[in-house]
Amino acid sequence: MKASDGFLWGGATASFQFEGGYKEGGKGLSTHDFETDGSQENPRGVTYVTTDGQRGRARSSFFNAGSLPEGSIPVIEEDEYYPSHQAVDFYHHMKEDVKLMADMNYNVFRFSISWPRIFPTGLEETPNEEGLKFYEDLINELAKYNIEPLITICHDEMPVELALKYGGWSSRKTIDAYLRYCKVLFERFGDKCRWWLTFNEINAVRGFVSCGTHSSADQVHYPAAHNMFVASAKAVAMGHEMMPGSQFGAMYALSEIYPATCHPEDMWRHMNARRESFYFIDIMARGYYPSYARRLLDDRHVDFVPPKEDEEVLRNGTLDFISFSYYRSCTVGRNSTFNVIGGDPNPYLKNTDWGWPIDPLGLRYCLNEIYDRYQKPLFIVENGMGAVDKLEEDGTIQDDYRIEFLRDHLREVIKAIQIDKIPVLGYTMWGNIDLVSLSTGEMTKRYGNIYVDMDDKGNGSLKRIPKKSYYWMRDVIASNGESLFEEGTNE
Numbered sequence: 159m160k161a162s163d164g165f166l167w168g169g170a171t172a173s174f175q176f177e178g179g180y181k182e183g184g185k186g187l188s189t190h191d192f193e194t195d196g197s198q199e200n201p202r203g204v205t206y207v208t209t210d211g212q213r214g215r216a217r218s219s220f221f222n223a224g225s226l227p228e229g230s231i232p233v234i235e236e237d238e239y240y241p242s243h244q245a246v247d248f249y250h251h252m253k254e255d256v257k258l259m260a261d262m263n264y265n266v267f268r269f270s271i272s273w274p275r276i277f278p279t280g281l282e283e284t285p286n287e288e289g290l291k292f293y294e295d296l297i298n299e300l301a302k303y304n305i306e307p308l309i310t311i312c313h314d315e316m317p318v319e320l321a322l323k324y325g326g327w328s329s330r331k332t333i334d335a336y337l338r339y340c341k342v343l344f345e346r347f348g349d350k351c352r353w354w355l356t357f358n359e360i361n362a363v364r365g366f367v368s369c370g371t372h373s374s375a376d377q378v379h380y381p382a383a384h385n386m387f388v389a390s391a392k393a394v395a396m397g398h399e400m401m402p403g404s405q406f407g408a409m410y411a412l413s414e415i416y417p418a419t420c421h422p423e424d425m426w427r428h429m430n431a432r433r434e435s436f437y438f439i440d441i442m443a444r445g446y447y448p449s450y451a452r453r454l455l456d457d458r459h460v461d462f463v464p465p466k467e468d469e470e471v472l473r474n475g476t477l478d479f480i481s482f483s484y485y486r487s488c489t490v491g492r493n494s495t496f497n498v499i500g501g502d503p504n505p506y507l508k509n510t511d512w513g514w515p516i517d518p519l520g521l522r523y524c525l526n527e528i529y530d531r532y533q534k535p536l537f538i539v540e541n542g543m544g545a546v547d548k549l550e551e552d553g554t555i556q557d558d559y560r561i562e563f564l565r566d567h568l569r570e571v572i573k574a575i576q577i578d579k580i581p582v583l584g585y586t587m588w589g590n591i592d593l594v595s596l597s598t599g600e601m602t603k604r605y606g607n608i609y610v611d612m613d614d615k616g617n618g619s620l621k622r623i624p625k626k627s628y629y630w631m632r633d634v635i636a637s638n639g640e641s642l643f644e645e646g647t648n649e
């Protein structure tokens with residue numbers, strides 16, 4: 159068994175976790191440039207100054223840097239470390255990194271464009287040429303090796319001025335700023351890129367850092383999400399017109415969810431927990447609000463009613479494919495605390511060092527579930543294992559645990575394609591070159607097949623070193639996945 163012909167194999171990154179060069183080439187400040195480092199025990203956060211001069215700190219939870227008081231301004235402090243500023247310096251390692259990917263047989267690379275690199279404040283009429291040039295050089299470099307770009311237009315960030323002036327996605331003015339940005343990207347890169355994602359993990363992001371809203375409360379979040387739906391639909395319609403043949407998706411955090419037991423109340427809770435994510439895909443893939451939307455909003459005391467005039471916009475900008483991240487499965491029961499991920503422990507699964515259950519079959523389940531529901535091609539654009547890697551004295555990294563994780567998950571992907579007949583377009587492993595963790599801001603949590611010599615505070619040579627899994631993955635891709643099923647690969 160192997161993947162289908164033309165299957166896309168590659169890696170995935172996000173600008174603020176990977177690029178660095180945070181003030182270079184005319185780039186403006188991103189909301190993420192204000193987020194400190196952290197760890198599992200000590201959450202990262204944003205320091206702010208309130209309108210009456212008080213200093214405070216908003217702590218980050220997994221997908222958002224909490225709530226900042228209305229009117230407060232985030233600040234960068236001398237004595238804090240901000241991982242996005244240097245990240246792992248892809249900005250200055252671009253050619254070397256692309257070559258490493260090419261040698262691994264990649265035919266796709268997912269990256270996000272940093273919005274403030276193109277429009278430093280988001281408010282300009284004309285884009286920053288130096289920023290565009292950086293991505294143009296990257297796309298040309300990829301083309302040399304026949305690697306297709308898969309571009310995330312907005313990966314959980316925005317120019318900070320849009321957050322401060324408009325309240326980010328809570329304002330419809332941000333829709334106009336986003337469309338101005340999209341138009342520039344489509345004009346410049348449209349003939350070189352067919353795969354586009356309008357937003358990353360749109361069902362999970364909220365709050366200042368990700369969405370530019372000072373508050374992350376439901377009453378602010380759901381109307382802001384509606385503005386993102388409108389922005390996405392308009393971008394899709396514009397993209398289709400400007401770039402015939404272009405393919406649009408948006409990206410969802412879709413770690414599978416299981417009911418804790420067959421108790422009817424656990425089943426009911428499970429269905430509703432899954433709908434928290436389906437809500438977003440239903441609207442963007444089908445083009446209208448689902449029947450359960452009113453109750454979902456009422457349950458959260460959100461009195462928002464989607465404006466009538468947006469109905470046609472949503473209908474005319476539906477997605478071509480559905481892409482998602484899958485890291486784990488979650489278990490929810492009637493009393494569980496759950497927020498897109500989390501929930502109760504699953505006694506049948508082992509966890510990663512960061513407590514994420516390892517569940518390869520859950521990925522096949524998810525592919526079947528999503529295809530049954532939408533009948534649109536699927537793209538796995540994030541998957542992988544965050545682990546502590548050890549650089550051995552002989553300079554190697556023996557990440558057999560990662561090989562095992564990838565082998566088990568990729569086998570399920572291929573079974574979904576060949577046995578379940580699910581059209582899966584491709585697979586881009588998260589953080590193929592080690593990068594800064596989103597949730598904790600650490601370097602210690604590594605996903606890559608390529609090691610980067612850098613610690614949690616940004617010290618190190620930044621040297622790139624292929625891990626054992628690099629060579630293994632290179633051979634898997636060369637065989638289009640067939641080697642995953644060779645005898646002896648279970649040992």
Ligand code: BGP
Pocket residue numbers: 172175358359411483540544588594595596597598603
């Ligand atoms: C997803 C994000 C990524 C990423 C990944 C892994 O939610 O889209 O940006 O970082 O999760 O999470 P973490 O880095 O916290 O391990």
